[in-house]
Amino acid sequence: MSKIDIQNLSVTYEERGDLFTALSDVSFSVNDGEFVSVIGSSGCGKSTLLSVLEGLRTPTSGTVLIDGKPLTGTGLDRGVVFQQYSLFPWMTARGNVAFGIKQTRKGFTHKQRLEIADEYLEKVGLSEASNRYPSRLSGGMQQRVAIARALAMDTDILLMDEPFGAVDAKNRVILQELLLRLWQNEQKHKTVVFITHDIDEAIFLSDRVIMFTESPGTVSKDISVPFPRPRERAALLHSPDYADFRSNLTTLFFDTEAKIGETEEDWVVI
Amino acid sequence: MNIKKRFAKISHLLFVTVCLIHLIPNKTVKPDEFLYTLGFAVIVEIGLIAVCAAAKKPSTMNLPCDIAAFLYSLLIVWTLATSKFSLLKEMLFPPPGVVFKQLITDIPQLLPHIGSSLALVGKGYALALVIAVPLGLILGTAVRAGSAATYVSKFIGAIPPVVYIPYGIALLPSFRAVSVMVIFLASFWPILAATMSGVLYIEKRIVDSARVLNVGKFETLCKIILPASLPQIFTGMGQGLTVSFILLTSAEMIGARSGMGYYVKNYSDLGNYTRTIVGVLVIGIVISLVFFLFNKLQKFALRWR
Numbered sequence: 001m002s003k004i005d006i007q008n009l010s011v012t013y014e015e016r017g018d019l020f021t022a023l024s025d026v027s028f029s030v031n032d033g034e035f036v037s038v039i040g041s042s043g044c045g046k047s048t049l050l051s052v053l054e055g056l057r058t059p060t061s062g063t064v065l066i067d068g069k070p071l072t073g074t075g076l077d078r079g080v081v082f083q084q085y086s087l088f089p090w091m092t093a094r095g096n097v098a099f100g101i102k103q104t105r106k107g108f109t110h111k112q113r114l115e116i117a118d119e120y121l122e123k124v125g126l127s128e129a130s131n132r133y134p135s136r137l138s139g140g141m142q143q144r145v146a147i148a149r150a151l152a153m154d155t156d157i158l159l160m161d162e163p164f165g166a167v168d169a170k171n172r173v174i175l176q177e178l179l180l181r182l183w184q185n186e187q188k189h190k191t192v193v194f195i196t197h198d199i200d201e202a203i204f205l206s207d208r209v210i211m212f213t214e215s216p217g218t219v220s221k222d223i224s225v226p227f228p229r230p231r232e233r234a235a236l237l238h239s240p241d242y243a244d245f246r247s248n249l250t251t252l253f254f255d256t257e258a259k260i261g262e263t264e265e266d267w268v269v270i
Numbered sequence: 271m272n273i274k275k276r277f278a279k280i281s282h283l284l285f286v287t288v289c290l291i292h293l294i295p296n297k298t299v300k301p302d303e304f305l306y307t308l309g310f311a312v313i314v315e316i317g318l319i320a321v322c323a324a325a326k327k328p329s330t331m332n333l334p335c336d337i338a339a340f341l342y343s344l345l346i347v348w349t350l351a352t353s354k355f356s357l358l359k360e361m362l363f364p365p366p367g368v369v370f371k372q373l374i375t376d377i378p379q380l381l382p383h384i385g386s387s388l389a390l391v392g393k394g395y396a397l398a399l400v401i402a403v404p405l406g407l408i409l410g411t412a413v414r415a416g417s418a419a420t421y422v423s424k425f426i427g428a429i430p431p432v433v434y435i436p437y438g439i440a441l442l443p444s445f446r447a448v449s450v451m452v453i454f455l456a457s458f459w460p461i462l463a464a465t466m467s468g469v470l471y472i473e474k475r476i477v478d479s480a481r482v483l484n485v486g487k488f489e490t491l492c493k494i495i496l497p498a499s500l501p502q503i504f505t506g507m508g509q510g511l512t513v514s515f516i517l518l519t520s521a522e523m524i525g526a527r528s529g530m531g532y533y534v535k536n537y538s539d540l541g542n543y544t545r546t547i548v549g550v551l552v553i554g555i556v557i558s559l560v561f562f563l564f565n566k567l568q569k570f571a572l573r574w575r
């Protein structure tokens with residue numbers, strides 16, 4: 001049984017009488033412990049898809065099953081990192097993380113929660129900033145705190161919506177490596193749905209890449225990433241297979257934009 | 271910073287001027303009056319020198335220097351226009367020293383008035399705060415109730431609360447109760463309106479974050495909605511406090527037997543304008559102190575911004 005099973009999902013927005021189909025007939029599933037990236041151009045409905053998985057939006061039609069059970073709303077089995085910075089500005093970095101822990105992991109005292117929070121802030125390299133408020137942190141640091149919060153909540157599923165979208169290129173690489181290291185080091189891998197529009201990021205991080213067409217968004221390609229884990233960035237980037245795979249993926253990406261619905265039989269296509 | 275940068279200021283020059291104009295002979299004979307003016311100026315000057323000596327960077331000295339310069343200029347003009355050249359009617363415009371002397375001798379008499387005024391404002395304002403903030407949070411969260419309440423509070427809030435005083439006098443047993451009621455009404459609407467608009471403008475991402483964390487209804491209200499709208503609430507609280515003092519002094523002037531407003535009204539009725547000016551000064555000082563504390567509280571509560 002897959003961890004997340006999305007069946008014939010459609011979302012239609014209504015705005016002042018106008019209907020706009022953001023997602024149409026999306027179906028795919030994610031296995032337990034799998035890291036799946038969803039990639040597509042801006043406006044193709046990636047955030048919409050994630051808001052359904054988060055339980056913030058009810059789909060117009062279709063179902064989402066988590067562990068075989070229909071999803072009904074927000075739940076503490078899913079940790080979320082939003083596209084925009086989403087820390088509570090009146091809580092310090094450790095206050096934010098501790099608040100997340102309080103929601104999902106019962107039976108800890110306030111002091112123990114702060115200790116766990118500090119532990120996770122150390123993992124994301126923010127020990128010295130733990131008493132600072134989000135307004136005193138850079139965008140990249142805030143996103144690290146959000147990641148620490150999501151990880152510290154110790155949920156089975158992690159939903160991430162372009163978490164590094166607003167971070168500069170150098171910090172983006174650092175954060176990708178951090179996320180991958182933290183994910184790989186967990187005894188039991190979390191199931192991750194990771195939204196991005198960056199092909200390199202998708203390949204580096206994920207087991208599978210799901211491509212979306214534009215308007216209305218739907219799954220156009222579902223591709224396994226063949227590189228073994230644990231992955232190391234420098235080695236991966238320099239391997240000849242990587243260049244091949246990347247160029248194939250890029251071609252596919254731009255092809256799907258051009259001619260929707262045509263099936264290419266490629267070695268990477270399942 | 272060198273000595274010159276630290277102490278070469280117009281303010282000190284003005285202080286010297288304040289002292290020197292007392293060499294001009296008085297038109298009116300008030301033997302010890304100038305001592306009080308000088309005493310006041312010396313206290314201000316000592317404070318200013320202390321601030322300048324302790325300042326770490328030049329910009330921290332600007333505000334104290336400007337305030338002192340303003341006070342000295344006022345003293346110079348006031349002294350010249352009264353005791354030195356008698357340009358103003360002495361009964362209506364007593365010289366500064368006479369006012370300071372009266373202020374000092376009246377302190378024991380003034381303290382109960384100040385206490386009485388602060389007690390009225392404290393009661394009315396606190397009552398408004400503990401009702402308006404929770405109500406605003408709840409109404410702001412409930413979409414339909416919120417929009418109706420916005421119109422209602424705009425309508426009622428637009429009525430100047432002074433007009434409730436006569437009705438309150440008919441309605442309530444004591445004049446103190448009337449004062450508390452109008453202060454309550456005056457501060458209630460701005461706080462309620464600000465709280466509701468604070469809730470209304472909470473960013474969606476904050477609400478979404480709380481929802482995915484499955485924060486309970488009551489906890490969301492206390493730990494998410496309240497702090498998120500706190501900046502707006504404080505704006506409303508500031509407005510409420512301002513109108514509270516306007517209402518307080520108006521009410522005290524209309525019918526009270528104590529309070530700072532009563533002190534001013536009483537002595538101006540008696541034609542004692544020295545004490546009238548003392549009362550006005552005291553009201554200014556007390557309200558400034560209250561707002562100073564209020565701003566400190568606001569800064570602390572919103573230190574995360």
Ligand SMILES: Nc1ncnc2c1ncn2[C@@H]1O[C@H](COP(=O)(O)OP(=O)(O)OP(=O)(O)O)[C@@H](O)[C@H]1O
Pocket residue numbers: 013014015020022040041042043044045046047048049083197
């Ligand atoms: N609340 C809404 N009401 C109406 N239309 C919406 C709403 N939210 C999103 N849309 C529309 O749905 C489409 C998909 O939006 P979505 O935010 O899911 O895109 P996205 O793939 O996440 O884009 P990006 O990469 O820029 O974040 C867009 O065309 C957008 O205009």
Ligand SMILES: [Mg+2]
Pocket residue numbers: 046047048083161162
């Ligand atoms: Mg998006």
